[in-house]
Amino acid sequence: MKFNIIHGPNLNFLGIREPEIYGHQTLDDINQEIMAYAMENGHEVSFFQSNYEGAIIDHIQAAHFEKMDGIVINPGAFTHYSYAIHDALKSVSVPAVEVHLSAVHQREEFRKISVTAPACIGQISGFGADSYILGILAVIRHK
Numbered sequence: 001m002k003f004n005i006i007h008g009p010n011l012n013f014l015g016i017r018e019p020e021i022y023g024h025q026t027l028d029d030i031n032q033e034i035m036a037y038a039m040e041n042g043h044e045v046s047f048f049q050s051n052y053e054g055a056i057i058d059h060i061q062a063a064h065f066e067k068m069d070g071i072v073i074n075p076g077a078f079t080h081y082s083y084a085i086h087d088a089l090k091s092v093s094v095p096a097v098e099v100h101l102s103a104v105h106q107r108e109e110f111r112k113i114s115v116t117a118p119a120c121i122g123q124i125s126g127f128g129a130d131s132y133i134l135g136i137l138a139v140i141r142h143k
Contacts, residue, residue, distance in 0.1 A: 001043050001044070002068050003069060004045075004070070006048050006059055006073040007074050008056060008075040009076040012049050015027075021102050053084060054084075056078070056088075064092040069139065070095050070097070073097070073099070079098070080110055080115065085116050089119035090119045098124070099131040101125075101127075101128050102125065102126060103125055103126030121142050
């Protein structure tokens with residue numbers, strides 16, 4: 001199966017940004033873990049990170065034409081207000097899972113609200129890099 005892993009804003013600063021919340025792994029470290037899991041299980045993964053909402057939307061739409069089997073997306077702060085990303089996820093026939101490294105429901109009130117999760121088959125949070133792997137498993141089991 002082919003998966004599109006999308007990382008939203010500020011995730012390029014993992015390992016630097018609030019390590020007490022997000023840990024010391026860099027985005028590269030996380031991508032390597034995901035890649036190792038995918039290779040062990042015969043899956044293909046592509047990675048994309050952007051701090052720009054439009055670029056993320058373009059990448060979601062491209063997944064439709066690239067015949068991806070699933071999208072695993074960490075929308076970052078866009079989670080809480082991007083109806084445009086919500087609409088992009090709804091517009092493609094590719095199942096998506098929203099993931100977060102931290103346990104968002106145990107944090108600030110605004111982080112508990114996701115406008116993008118309703119466009120996904122589910123949401124996984126609080127398992128660090130494993131949230132992405134669990135997202136891949138969720139898509140596989142959903143299909």
